[in-house]
Amino acid sequence: MIVIAIDALEYDLVEEFGFKNLKQASYGKTDISEFEEPRTMVLWSSFMTGENKEKEILSKGKKEMWNTKIPLEDTFFSEFNNPKVIDLPGFSYERKQHEKERKLMKEFFSTDDPKKKQEIKKEYKEHAFKHHRKLKKEYEKVLDEDHDFLLFYISIADVLGHLMFGNKTLIKTIYRDMDETVEEAQKNDEKVLVLSDHGMELIGEKYGDHSDHGFWSYSQECSLDKPRITDFADFISKKSK
Numbered sequence: 001m002i003v004i005a006i007d008a009l010e011y012d013l014v015e016e017f018g019f020k021n022l023k024q025a026s027y028g029k030t031d032i033s034e035f036e037e038p039r040t041m042v043l044w045s046s047f048m049t050g051e052n053k054e055k056e057i058l059s060k061g062k063k064e065m066w067n068t069k070i071p072l073e074d075t076f077f078s079e080f081n082n083p084k085v086i087d088l089p090g091f092s093y094e095r096k097q098h099e100k101e102r103k104l105m106k107e108f109f110s111t112d113d114p115k116k117k118q119e120i121k122k123e124y125k126e127h128a129f130k131h132h133r134k135l136k137k138e139y140e141k142v143l144d145e146d147h148d149f150l151l152f153y154i155s156i157a158d159v160l161g162h163l164m165f166g167n168k169t170l171i172k173t174i175y176r177d178m179d180e181t182v183e184e185a186q187k188n189d190e191k192v193l194v195l196s197d198h199g200m201e202l203i204g205e206k207y208g209d210h211s212d213h214g215f216w217s218y219s220q221e222c223s224l225d226k227p228r229i230t231d232f233a234d235f236i237s238k239k240s241k
């Protein structure tokens, strides 16, 4: 099984752009209404454990929650012999990379100087793309290795979406790139799950914030209707047997 875990992949945009690899054989929205807010760390932690982890993650505090590292044995990944999980929040997340993203975003919103904003945005964009290219290379390498479970977490739609969701050309380029990533997964495995934590909606004309539903798709016909993010631990375990 290969899971392409895409932060902030928006159901409505997948529909609008019509990328067929992202949609796969079955697809839909996920129901995240049990959560107070669509928070990345909360949602991925709940996904890998199959339990609502909102209270537990929030009790760590806003800053400390990003250091969450859930032990392998508490996740469904441990049911596999040789799982590989790339950059997933709460598990194998590259803390420094994502810390810098949050720092630059904060700087961007705390200045009114348009020139400064432009500079920060440029650095932010380069930082995100560099990380994305690096991980994509790793993913391509890992596809050739012998893993019975592979998860590739992609953050770029969320990271760039927050500052540039109004730039549809850019967002479409990113969705196309992810569509190709899924196509590659389908060539390597007949069981491919695409999953987002939450989607994204436009705030004003430029910016983006988390929307109140996620996206899922599966490479085969299946009976998931509007699953919760905590339903996938079981789903993946059953499909992998």
Ligand SMILES: [Zn+2]
Residues within 6 Å of the ligand: 008, 040, 158, 159, 162, 210
């Ligand atoms: Zn976000």
